[in-house]
Amino acid sequence: MMFQNKKFTKQEKVVAELIAFGFSEKEIAVKLFIAESTVHTHAKNIRKKINARSAVDVARFYIVENPAKFFATVLFLILQNFMVFTSTDFDGKIFRAGRKSQKIRKYEII
Secondary structure, three states: OHHHHOOOOHHHHHHHHHHHOOOOHHHHHHHHOOOHHHHHHHHHHHHHHHOOOOHHHHHHHHHHHOHHHHHHHHHHHHHHHHHHHHOOOOEEEEOOOOOOOEEEEOOOOO
16 A cells, blocks of 8 residues: 555554544644644645645545545445435425425425
8 A cells, every 4th residue: 555655654644544534633633632733744744745735635545545444434325325316205395484384295396
């Protein structure tokens, strides 16, 4: 894996993981009990080592290099989409101001 070849410190690996999970630098600092400036420095060093321009590039790199950590999330999203798009037995209600709610069926034009 490229992640090991880039010679990240242990702390940089942890920061990269938290960036990949969508935490801000401030949230990472609180979570790791370190200064926000230290997190910023770690993020800057990570971006330099992988030639990334932003946190999005860091997240993309981390996810590609560590797919097992994100497998469950991806599997859940695929299952959820399958359930949504294959559902044929959907009843819902539409609420209109000043009127009683009306029952609608999936694909019914209002």
